Amino acid sequence: MGAWGHRNFDNDTAADYVATFQENPVESTLFESLEAAFEDEYVDADVASEALAAAEIVAAAQQKATSDFPQDLLPSIASLHFTNPESAKKLARRAVKAILKESELQELWEEGDDYKSWRAVQRELLERLT
Template sequence: MSILGNSNFDDDAAADFLADFNDGPGEVALLEALAPAADAAEDQEYLAAEVAGPALAAAEIVAALADKPFPNFPAGLLQQLKKLDISDLEELRELAAQAVRAVAQDSEPRAQAAAASTLNDWMNAQQNLLERLS
């Protein structure tokens, strides 16, 4: 995974998820990105970037659906989200929070942030996301 920037949208796996989401936005796409990370939390599994990146990006989308996007959230995507019909936003928020906690606990993005000496900033970003999901 290469780091492209400072948001949870800025790695290769997240970018791939966002491209797919833009082609077929919906609740199912969010659930498919969040569920593997949330499930891994129960088993205390290490999350590879291919699972962690989409989970963080999906969690950012869920926070935006709850009217709590991060600064500089893509305006076009924000407009697209207004058209989505979400059956149970509260349940989706809980799943997103569980996925973020799993990624923050033990994942490739966390290890990369530690290796790059940016772990504190990365953890602060995940804590901010959890606050926006609550």
């Protein structure tokens, strides 16, 4: 059985993404995941989970990490340098908004009991990306 929780690092897809990012902690890895969240009108749950993890990493790189940010990811964040930090935040916000607007992940949460909690986490992430 996989991990599943309302926070952005509380699922197996995000955990796998973190491992991939740690192998190559560069902005292009994050940008690819963020851009995938709005390439199609409908966002797959795995694509959305990866994009939300990437958005959390962008926020953390701006000194605005969530309280449940994976501690083993901090060294990768310390070495991360954005060409344009404002552009990275804008891209991350766009991805989160696309996921909230229409995505498989949003629909899955909407069907469950923790939808309000999940949505609150995303709204808080958007605030940290300002």
